Amino acid sequence: MLKRKRWIFAILAILPTLAVFAYVRLYPIADTLRLSLFKWDILSKNKPFVGLANFRELMGDHLFIDALVNTTIIAFGVLILTIPMALIIAALIFHRTRSRMAGFYETAIFIPHVVSLVPAAMAWKWIFDARLGPLNALLTFFGIPAQSWLFDPVLSVICIIVLCSWQALGYAVLIYIVGFKNLPVSLYEAAKLDGASGPQSFWYLSIPMLKPITLYVSVVTLVSGFNVYAQAFVLASDAQGAPGRQVRVLVLDMLENSFRNYRVGYAASEAVVLLVIVLGLTLIQFSTLRERGKA
Amino acid sequence: MTTNSVNYIEPTTEELSEGVRLRRKKRAINFAIDVFLIVVSILMLLPLVFLVANAFKTPAEMLSWPPTIIPRDPTIANFSAVLGETPLLRWIANSIAFAVMSTIAIVATSAIAGYIFGKFRFRTMNILFALFLATAIVPFEVYMIPLYFQAKSLGILNSVWGLLLGYLVMSFGIFLIRQNVIHSIPDELLEAARIDGAGEFWIFLHIVLPLLRGALGALAVLAFFQAWTAFAWPMIVATTRTSYTIEVGLALFQTGFTVDLGRLSAASATVLIPSILLFVILRRNFVQGVASTGLKE
Numbered sequence: 001m002l003k004r005k006r007w008i009f010a011i012l013a014i015l016p017t018l019a020v021f022a023y024v025r026l027y028p029i030a031d032t033l034r035l036s037l038f039k040w041d042i043l044s045k046n047k048p049f050v051g052l053a054n055f056r057e058l059m060g061d062h063l064f065i066d067a068l069v070n071t072t073i074i075a076f077g078v079l080i081l082t083i084p085m086a087l088i089i090a091a092l093i094f095h096r097t098r099s100r101m102a103g104f105y106e107t108a109i110f111i112p113h114v115v116s117l118v119p120a121a122m123a124w125k126w127i128f129d130a131r132l133g134p135l136n137a138l139l140t141f142f143g144i145p146a147q148s149w150l151f152d153p154v155l156s157v158i159c160i161i162v163l164c165s166w167q168a169l170g171y172a173v174l175i176y177i178v179g180f181k182n183l184p185v186s187l188y189e190a191a192k193l194d195g196a197s198g199p200q201s202f203w204y205l206s207i208p209m210l211k212p213i214t215l216y217v218s219v220v221t222l223v224s225g226f227n228v229y230a231q232a233f234v235l236a237s238d239a240q241g242a243p244g245r246q247v248r249v250l251v252l253d254m255l256e257n258s259f260r261n262y263r264v265g266y267a268a269s270e271a272v273v274l275l276v277i278v279l280g281l282t283l284i285q286f287s288t289l290r291e292r293g294k295a
Numbered sequence: 296m297t298t299n300s301v302n303y304i305e306p307t308t309e310e311l312s313e314g315v316r317l318r319r320k321k322r323a324i325n326f327a328i329d330v331f332l333i334v335v336s337i338l339m340l341l342p343l344v345f346l347v348a349n350a351f352k353t354p355a356e357m358l359s360w361p362p363t364i365i366p367r368d369p370t371i372a373n374f375s376a377v378l379g380e381t382p383l384l385r386w387i388a389n390s391i392a393f394a395v396m397s398t399i400a401i402v403a404t405s406a407i408a409g410y411i412f413g414k415f416r417f418r419t420m421n422i423l424f425a426l427f428l429a430t431a432i433v434p435f436e437v438y439m440i441p442l443y444f445q446a447k448s449l450g451i452l453n454s455v456w457g458l459l460l461g462y463l464v465m466s467f468g469i470f471l472i473r474q475n476v477i478h479s480i481p482d483e484l485l486e487a488a489r490i491d492g493a494g495e496f497w498i499f500l501h502i503v504l505p506l507l508r509g510a511l512g513a514l515a516v517l518a519f520f521q522a523w524t525a526f527a528w529p530m531i532v533a534t535t536r537t538s539y540t541i542e543v544g545l546a547l548f549q550t551g552f553t554v555d556l557g558r559l560s561a562a563s564a565t566v567l568i569p570s571i572l573l574f575v576i577l578r579r580n581f582v583q584g585v586a587s588t589g590l591k592e
Contacts, residue, residue: 014407014411017469021464025438096325101329105333118542120567122545122559174586275437278434282432
């Protein structure tokens with residue numbers, strides 16, 4: 001009797017949340033999968049089922065390939081730049097954790113992660129500005145010719161990587177600090193008694209023991225790298241907003257296909273590609289963790 | 296007092312100087328680390344400091360090298376120009392309304408669902424929870440186009456309701472609250488209340504919610520900042536000038552024909568300063584929320 005009452009309460013209480021969840025999450029996700037199999041253009045009345053034709057077309061679409069390549073370079077670029085720096089900075093902050101400055105370090109390094117994206121990107125846009133930017137002024141001071149950072153396709157990808165890494169660093173540092181706090185102190189004391197130096201125990205103890213955290217931070221960084229959009233939009237669209245100047249990334253290509261070319265089904269198939277990449281990364285993370293658990 | 300000195304061996308002068316040398320070395324290392332971390336911290340903050348400084352500069356000073364951190368001749372001309380050219384305050388109001396409503400929705404849904412998933416673990420509930428968790432992996436960008444068409448058919452494009460549609464629930468929030476429920480709300484407490492004749496809803500309101508205050512605070516801060524910094528969704532849902540959020544307004548403002556750097560910086564600073572202040576005030580909640588991401592398992 002009592003049990004049934006609890007059951008009814010649980011169902012009734014969860015129902016509104018569940019309904020909202022189904023409407024704003026489950027349904028659109030399912031719809032993405034469905035649309036990707038249709039030639040679903042806003043402008044045409046006929047919306048036929050085409051199977052995997054959209055995906056086949058994507059493989060030959062040079063704009064999509066461009067976007068995929070750029071996005072992959074950005075995602076891995078951020079990863080390579082961020083992880084080692086975050087690990088070292090977190091180790092040093094953890095080492096100084098009892099000093100009065102620790103809170104300041106953490107806050108200062110974390111702030112770029114929380115400030116609004118667009119204004120933060122504006123700050124970097126000024127730094128990279130070809131005529132007015134301090135970066136070029138600094139370069140010419142050292143006798144290096146000024147670069148048109150945000151107009152050159154290769155350089156602007158680098159600029160996006162720098163901006164994204166600047167934002168990602170604080171998060172990675174924070175997670176690593178939590179990781180350091182959870183490591184067993186006794187092991188370090190034993191190592192110290194055996195004559196290990198600080199850098200040695202960092203290399204032989206901390207790095208291997210923090211592997212699950214490194215994996216986690218890597219996957220989070222990669223996933224957000226594959227979703228990059230705002231940074232590319234702000235940095236690489238020029239003062240006149242010429243869309244041709246933008247660095248092509250996956251989300252941008254998706255939005256252009258659906259809202260400029262009205263090819264919703266085609267854009268949905270791009271979304272599915274993005275989903276597969278993200279799922280793949282997450283599966284790698286889980287399977288590596290499970291293997292570790294077995295060993 | 297004498298017992299104290301029983302095991303105490305007077306160090307030789309040699310050992311003493313060895314200790315002093317070690318301590319000195321340690322202090323030197325700590326000093327070097329502090330210097331390094333201070334430099335890194337300053338470098339991280341520098342772009343934002345320059346942005347705020349630029350907002351108060353005259354066009355001439357903006358071009359000077361090296362760039363000044365404290366404007367020689369501070370002016371608010373940039374701010375008044377921006378306020379004259381754009382509905383900046385309207386955009387900020389839109390963002391605040393959107394972020395506050397999203398926070399309320401996420402905190403409410405997460406509190407209820409997190410509690411149910413934490414304490415009512417029937418098989419159906421476990422399956423539902425797995426479903427919530429599984430969708431947490433799917434990035435918003437993947438399904439935002441179908442969601443846009445849902446907003447369109449509801450007739451809520453270009454309104455705060457349209458913005459809200461994308462940010463009503465947060466799988467991670469439900470997960471976070473569930474973990475907290477499991478860790479900090481003992482079954483005995485709930486059973487005792489039930490024996491005293493308390494109804495399930497009363498228990499949730501008067502026992503569970505107060506105990507979850509810390510976790511819900513952390514979640515609220517995360518949810519607020521998530522909506523405040525949202526970009527792709529507001530960009531496609533809000534397409535009229537008066538319905539922009541501040542992020543979209545700023546991003547599109549910079550692509551205008553006549554915008555100069557001073558005005559852009561002023562507009563950006565107007566957004567940055569309050570959000571940095573808010574972060575510094577709520578820092579502890581924020582860090583608690585972020586730190587529990589994926590690490591509590």
